[in-house]
Amino acid sequence: AKPVLEVKDLRVSFKMYAGEVQAVRGVSFNLNKGEVLAIVGESGCGKSVTAQTLMRLVPTPPSYIKEGSSILFDGKLEITELTEKKMEQVRGAEIGMIFQDPMTSLNPTMTIGAQISEGILKHQKVGKTEAMKRATELLTLVGMSNPEERVHQYPHELSGGMRQRVMIAIALACNPKLLIADEPTTALDVTIQAQIVDLLRDIQKKTDTSIIIITHDLGVVAEIAHRVLVMYAGKVVEQGPLNDIFYNPRHPYTWGLLRSVPRLDSDNSKELESIPGSPPDLYAPPVGCAFAARCPYAMEICKEKDPAHFDVSDNHSSACWLMHPDAPKVEPPVGIG
Ligand code: SF4
Numbered sequence: 001a002k003p004v005l006e007v008k009d010l011r012v013s014f015k016m017y018a019g020e021v022q023a024v025r026g027v028s029f030n031l032n033k034g035e036v037l038a039i040v041g042e043s044g045c046g047k048s049v050t051a052q053t054l055m056r057l058v059p060t061p062p063s064y065i066k067e068g069s070s071i072l073f074d075g076k077l078e079i080t081e082l083t084e085k086k087m088e089q090v091r092g093a094e095i096g097m098i099f100q101d102p103m104t105s106l107n108p109t110m111t112i113g114a115q116i117s118e119g120i121l122k123h124q125k126v127g128k129t130e131a132m133k134r135a136t137e138l139l140t141l142v143g144m145s146n147p148e149e150r151v152h153q154y155p156h157e158l159s160g161g162m163r164q165r166v167m168i169a170i171a172l173a174c175n176p177k178l179l180i181a182d183e184p185t186t187a188l189d190v191t192i193q194a195q196i197v198d199l200l201r202d203i204q205k206k207t208d209t210s211i212i213i214i215t216h217d218l219g220v221v222a223e224i225a226h227r228v229l230v231m232y233a234g235k236v237v238e239q240g241p242l243n244d245i246f247y248n249p250r251h252p253y254t255w256g257l258l259r260s261v262p263r264l265d266s267d268n269s270k271e272l273e274s275i276p277g278s279p280p281d282l283y284a285p286p287v288g289c290a291f292a293a294r295c296p297y298a299m300e301i302c303k304e305k306d307p308a309h310f311d312v313s314d315n316h317s318s319a320c321w322l323m324h325p326d327a328p329k330v331e332p333p334v335g336i337g
């Protein structure tokens with residue numbers, strides 16, 4: 001079967017007064033049908049810009065996709081080349097998106113039933129009554145009780161968690177092949193976060209939709225992802241199946257990320273270690289490995305040459321010179337892997 005999404009050498013930059021910010025610097029990955037891919041990394045690593053670019057949404061300040069980038073959707077649509085008109089059909093109908101803050105994405109003056117129906121009416125040949133019936137079913141699917149009454153309510157009458165459920169219903173309204181969720185739980189409190197993650201997982205199982213979830217929360221990743229893409233300074237530094245990333249991570253940046261999460265099998269009250277230092281300036285990205293300035297294992301070559309993507313196994317790779325056959329053998333820090 002063809003992947004739902006094939007991203008090749010995606011490069012996205014922002015034109016700023018002071019120059020060009022290279023936010024995404026050659027990202028490649030595939031997403032298969034029914035697969036949940038998590039894109040993780042610190043803020044500013046390019047994960048949100050990547051997600052928005054997949055839908056051809058243009059973050060502010062205006063970004064542009066660089067020549068040579070490719071986003072092939074469903075084996076046939078080259079997203080980077082579609083007209084805006086065609087893109088409007090793809091958005092909502094084929095790719096649904098869930099954002100971080102449901103309050104700013106919902107229309108305060110429209111009932112939630114009307115907002116869910118909107119996409120259905122726009123993309124499918126059905127009448128108002130049928131669309132409203134579908135809206136009610138979608139509210140049931142996203143776990144809301146009394147959907148017949150809920151469709152008549154306005155966003156302000158709902159809690160944050162329920163509004164996020166409505167956003168998910170809107171994103172699912174036209175049975176998209178791909179759902180992109182950018183930090184879908186960040187604005188919610190911890191219990192509600194867990195419910196939303198459970199919901200996304202249930203929906204994925206019921207509908208077999210492929211999902212890309214953008215998050216900095218490795219707890220969320222562990223709950224839902226099949227595969228993980230770790231980004232740093234606009235590049236993918238490691239990618240692989242969930243278990244490989246958690247139990248056999250092969251990139252020092254991934255080690256750092258994993259150290260900064262509490263482990264279930266250890267004393268959670270322990271201070272979490274965050275990675276010292278900060279990501280490089282993407283106006284002038286460093287030559288060589290972008291993580292070198294923060295990496296305790298950095299070697300001479302790391303500052304001179306960008307690391308290649310080395311295969312750890314069939315579908316697990318790490319862009320780190322430590323993976324080179326001639327490199328010194330370094331094991332992950334104690335407690336990792
Ligand atoms: Fe560290 Fe070098 Fe690997 Fe970069 S390539 S993560 S600097 S060891």
Ligand code: MG
Binds near residue numbers: 183
């Ligand atoms: Mg973000």
